[in-house]
Amino acid sequence: QFTDFLDGISNRTASILCYVPVFGVIPAIIFLASNKFRRNIWVRFDAFQALYLFVAWLILSSAVPTLISGLPGWGLEHVLFAMIKLLIIFCWIYLLVKAAQNQQIRLPLLGDLAARSAFEQL
Numbered sequence: 001q002f003t004d005f006l007d008g009i010s011n012r013t014a015s016i017l018c019y020v021p022v023f024g025v026i027p028a029i030i031f032l033a034s035n036k037f038r039r040n041i042w043v044r045f046d047a048f049q050a051l052y053l054f055v056a057w058l059i060l061s062s063a064v065p066t067l068i069s070g071l072p073g074w075g076l077e078h079v080l081f082a083m084i085k086l087l088i089i090f091c092w093i094y095l096l097v098k099a100a101q102n103q104q105i106r107l108p109l110l111g112d113l114a115a116r117s118a119f120e121q122l
Helices: 002-007 011-018 025-033 041-068 076-100 110-119
Strands: none
Touching: 011 025, 011 041, 011 076, 025 041, 041 076, 041 110
């Protein structure tokens, strides 16, 4: 059974899985919906922060290229766009490492939003 599978996952492992770049969104949603982690503030915070980071990645990957494609320039906007994408990937990896070290890091803006979301519906 699926709930038996989740019983074998520790809080630390759940937090780590939330921060796997791009694919961590799936475990994050599962952990938020599961009975085991529903009241666990630590895992809920990491799951929400990972989800919000993924949404930022989606916005950056889909909307921003459309917006900057018509701008005149020397291609500087494309370099800036690539640097921001690298920053998000770095954030994912940094948060994954910190979760593995049992440390919780709060990103600016996204971390505050995740904290508010984690404490709602308890």
